[in-house]
Amino acid sequence: MAATSPLLAQQAEKFDQAMIAKIRDEGMNRSKVMETAFYLTDVCGPRLANSEGLQRANQWTKDQLTKWGLVNANVEPWGDFGRGWDVQKSYVAMTKPYYHAMIGAPKAWTPGTNGPVKKQIVYVKAANEADLEKYKGQLRDKIVVTEVTAPPKTGFEPDAKRYTDEDLKKMADATAAPSVRPAMTDDALAAYRARAALRLKMADFFLSEGAVAVLSNPRGGSDGTFFTSNGAPYAADAKPVLPEIETAPEDQLRLIRLAEAGIPVEVEMETQTKFQTQDLKGYNVVAEIPGTDKKLKSEIVMLGGHLDSWHAATGATDNAAGSAVMMEAVRILKALNVKPKRTIRIALWGEEEEGLHGSKNYVKNHFGDAVKPLPDHEKLAGYYNLDNGTGKIRGIYLQGNEAVRPIFTAWLQPFADLGASTVTPRNTGGTDHLSFDAVGLPGFQFIQDGLDYGTRTHHTNMDTYERLQPDDLKQASVIVASFVYNTAMRDQKLPRKPINIVKPAQ
Amino acid sequence: MAATSPLLAQQAEKFDQAMIAKIRDEGMNRSKVMETAFYLTDVCGPRLANSEGLQRANQWTKDQLTKWGLVNANVEPWGDFGRGWDVQKSYVAMTKPYYHAMIGAPKAWTPGTNGPVKKQIVYVKAANEADLEKYKGQLRDKIVVTEVTAPPKTGFEPDAKRYTDEDLKKMADATAAPSVRPAMTDDALAAYRARAALRLKMADFFLSEGAVAVLSNPRGGSDGTFFTSNGAPYAADAKPVLPEIETAPEDQLRLIRLAEAGIPVEVEMETQTKFQTQDLKGYNVVAEIPGTDKKLKSEIVMLGGHLDSWHAATGATDNAAGSAVMMEAVRILKALNVKPKRTIRIALWGEEEEGLHGSKNYVKNHFGDAVKPLPDHEKLAGYYNLDNGTGKIRGIYLQGNEAVRPIFTAWLQPFADLGASTVTPRNTGGTDHLSFDAVGLPGFQFIQDGLDYGTRTHHTNMDTYERLQPDDLKQASVIVASFVYNTAMRDQKLPRKPINIVKPAQ
Incomplete structure (x- = not known):
């Protein structure tokens, strides 16, 4: 002091x-x-x-x-x-059981679909690598839809808040200076690492199984709002990934509910992205x-x-x-x-x-x-x-x-x-x-x-x-x-x- | 009683x-x-x-x-x-000054664009019929963007509320049974009629001036949410209208701000709709x-x-x-x-x-x-x-x-x-x-x-x-x-x- x-x-x-x-x-x-x-x-x-x-x-x-x-x-x-990347086209819609234009955007540094594709979807829900086994041979020529882990909640709380006098007093009265990030518990850390590793495994699996593209919503959102996730491979020597669109949770959950009810779902999508490797x-x-x-x-x-x-x-x-x-x-x-x-x-x-x-x-x-x-x-x-x-x-x-x-x-x-x-x-x-x-x-x-x-x-x-x-x-x-x-x-x-x-x- | x-x-x-x-x-x-x-x-x-x-x-x-x-x-x-109507394709994006896929849906009972169109926009802001005069000759082969009258507000209030005990007591204690709809004042009624008449005039004007399509957001929304308006012509003998997409206000306001700053804006869109007149x-x-x-x-x-x-x-x-x-x-x-x-x-x-x-x-x-x-x-x-x-x-x-x-x-x-x-x-x-x-x-x-x-x-x-x-x-x-x-x-x-x-x- x-x-x-x-x-x-x-x-x-x-x-x-x-x-x-x-x-x-x-x-x-x-x-x-x-x-x-x-x-x-x-x-x-x-x-x-x-x-x-x-x-x-x-x-x-x-x-x-x-x-x-x-x-x-x-x-x-x-x-x-690393590489420059820009979106030149982004379109995704459910076309069966009926037409519905979806809200989404290509995940950063993903390739495009090389023209429009229209494919059946497969919903892949995997808590660990072993869970992927049951999708072996099921993904060729399909669009993979992954889990929405944070479904939208009804807005009983306001989106926007300001600090109250009480909040500010607490900050002023703080005596310690906590570390920049609270350390994770060992369990939380292990879980975090396992999820990250699983995501990489899944990406490889979808690619090697011959899927056409991925629709994902890893971080939730609501009302037409979705989050763009980080961790995309911007490095010039990044290994190939599939085209991937992050979607509004409402749109993705509809696909998932239909798929889980055994109703065939078809999705049409077209993304075009441009890589720049000159600089x-x-x-x-x-x-x-x-x-x-x-x-x-x-x-x-x-x-x-x-x-x-x-x-x-x-x-x-x-x-x-x-x-x-x-x-x-x-x-x-x-x-x-x-x-x-x-x-x-x-x-x-x-x-x-x-x-x-x-x-x-x-x-x-x-x-x-x-x-x-x-x-x-x-x-x-x-x-x-x-x-x-x-x-x-x-x-x-x-x-x-x-x-x-x-x-x-x-x-x-x-x-x-x-x-x-x-x-x-x-x-x-x-x-x-x-x-x-x-x-x-x-x-x-x-x-x-x-x-x-x-x-x-x-x-x-x-x-x-x-x-x-x-x-x-x-x-x-x-x-x-x-x-x-x-x-x-x-x-x-x-x-x-x-x-x-x-x-x-x- | x-x-x-x-x-x-x-x-x-x-x-x-x-x-x-x-x-x-x-x-x-x-x-x-x-x-x-x-x-x-x-x-x-x-x-x-x-x-x-x-x-x-x-x-x-x-x-x-x-x-x-x-x-x-x-x-x-x-x-x-009246006529049956279904959406078979809905796509809209800003393509200049840069690419941005927009959120929107065709207005009910509007025709499709007959394939993709990519056109410059004109922002039309008209409080009355006389204001339309200045757009005469400006709309041929353009996509018209109309005013967003209710821009999004930051969410300091929760979206969702339940009735409080006090609310319910007020309802229980009410002695009169108010009419189903509170009557409009003469002024409000005149304004309402004027707006409705202006909307019809604008639709005719855009069509007769040779515009290609309309982007509109008559009722606001926020965060990716938009309202679909009613009043569309479902009658079998309805007169022709232009293709029209209702958009998320954030997307439409971006077009408007750019246009008002004198920056050329181009929009690409494709809608396909299906009319049914058999039944x-x-x-x-x-x-x-x-x-x-x-x-x-x-x-x-x-x-x-x-x-x-x-x-x-x-x-x-x-x-x-x-x-x-x-x-x-x-x-x-x-x-x-x-x-x-x-x-x-x-x-x-x-x-x-x-x-x-x-x-x-x-x-x-x-x-x-x-x-x-x-x-x-x-x-x-x-x-x-x-x-x-x-x-x-x-x-x-x-x-x-x-x-x-x-x-x-x-x-x-x-x-x-x-x-x-x-x-x-x-x-x-x-x-x-x-x-x-x-x-x-x-x-x-x-x-x-x-x-x-x-x-x-x-x-x-x-x-x-x-x-x-x-x-x-x-x-x-x-x-x-x-x-x-x-x-x-x-x-x-x-x-x-x-x-x-x-x-x-x-």
Whole structure:
């Protein structure tokens, strides 16, 4: 725990209140965050890792940041990722016992069907490898339908919630900083591994048995909403898989119920997907507002969020929202013509969804690691991330770094009336600030209202522009711009915690 | 108001409590209501008026009722309806600025596109006929996209709710019986008529301007759920319209935002629909458990619900639920081998969605009207209807008939522990009991928990088997079976109210 009392520290932490007021005025009254979000979502489209949509977004954000007056804008390769992939056609319908057009999307990095196919289905329900035996010889020339393990539930609970005062108090009062991911029990871990292994076995089995395609719904959803699953083989040397469509659970369950009742079911489908193997590299977009203080301009304040998304929607809350807020934050600062002491650098990360690749490799390339730091490792004053949906900022996670508590407490004070005043010692995980935290750099993610992120938008086909909350995004932009500006102007860089290499969950 | 006090009446109203206990045991412990619902929804499919799905359902229900031991099962024509129509293909996708498969379904009774078409869109936004002028000459060979007037809202409220004790008390305490439909104000009526007239003008305009097809979302929805609108031209001599797909609002709004930003949008679509004009008649399914009392067996107790549905889903809550409950009620009675004094007749109505056609015409054909009653008009002891979704029964609407209050109050008493004890003097409208009520026959609809009927299922593409609540349907089946049995065994037919011809809302 810090030795100073928060109150004393708050008094001691000076910052430019007049500039914060200007930032707030610009961000709340002349916001462009929704316009930016529109371009990222509707205009660029889905932004799967190394897809054409992500390429469009990389180019557009680079150009837009330059238009706003940032310099050194660059679409910067971070290293080798894997194949590009885009959907060119997606159609699936039940054609027997009667016609019904289904809701679905090809699973990322799956091949197309090579024209329309119309086949009987076989429902395969397997709890383990032995269960597959009974389908031997049954799958040739068939479309395989796998189990829906999370059927839709009636919505007695609202999709969207904000943190209550009680929720926030609990976070503020937390004394420990729990690990980024709660460790799995041995049993849960064994079950998880068994399921993953079974999925691979099933994919091989379907292919070797001569099935034509797979319809799956591994993660539920409801009302026309379905989740797109990760874990697809994007590697250039990935072994072949069957065409596979992830479907809305209602549509898939209808097929299953009919099949289980012994009623012949026929499905027609056509998917066309396009692989790109000319350029296997991944990219981040970066741009700067240069520092103006002779001594401090070589130091850097970073802000960022991942620009890539899943492919069945336009990745509005995951994470056009965070990207648009970060862009808006630097737009606000440029509109105010700030002269920061330190250099402010925005980074829009690529390939986050496949394992924080863009940020991890950027950190490795620019800052090195905790054991072998590069020269810029010492130069980073702080990194701020946004990637928990469209909800407004309610405070910030200290990420176990108690020394920043008085600073962040002071900086949040002008935003108490906007609902952002909670400082929690807790860690949060799952996104790009971890890449900094992992090598001993002060990287932070804000606390955001969850809204319908967990229920409706995160990794679903319904993560669209409609889900964005304009007022929340304006508020977040203002707070991020303020934190970034304060960090750029502070006498000292943000204090760091003892180096703490985050190990992946077992 | 009735002259007897409810308490005295309740004591006076005798019924066979032992049989009610048997009905409850059969219905709660050996229910087949979900199996029936599965056949009506998944197996028969969408059951649009005079569609192949409704024909399948008519045949299946007739056969099933016969298997259970009912007699005189018949698919009985009620008169002329209009064309049959079924969907044979439905595909729509945005193909520029990038590919995105859209969620949608052809509007009922629209023609197909005659193969795939791929065209630029024009967004047409018109508040009145004059606004259409500016699109003159702009629509040839284009796909027209019309306005989304109810954009999706974030779900801060749950989709599904049950009546609270307070809600029910309000219904019970109501003293007046409000008219079936609150009258529109003159202004609202004028606006409604203007909108309807504008829609017709727009359809003509799009056709005459040489547009290829229309994408519309007149009623909102969210998360992949959309509503199918009514008012389609099913008449055999309906004038031509363009192919039209109703879409998920998220998909349609993306097209609109892009078009409004001046970005060229191309849509590919293919719909194939099949008209049937050989048989323009509409049908109801009827079947009987014959009465056994010499004097009373010529009298009839009826129970029913409409079997038809809209076409974009399987009409699970509207109204496979009510149909399955009514079928289950007679199955329970047959399983108990009851010997009712009066004849019990189930009716599954056709073409309710287009204006209660099946029940209205059945009543006309069998009972006549209030002015010229047919001989059976005097024979009907009562009619019970179910058509407000999958929610359990919470009580019954007296439909302004105070004389039945003490009877229904007594009959509900064994089901207080199942949440059904409210008797409200209120009218309820919108479904087939009105056809009886309109000619002075005692027709009733039960009070049902709303659940997600208004938000998710009623007339949507998501009115599927998943939405059915097994426990609610079991409870409803038991209560309906009891009311029907009690009505069949009672010394007198249900009392009638003074004849009250329901006028359509102005």
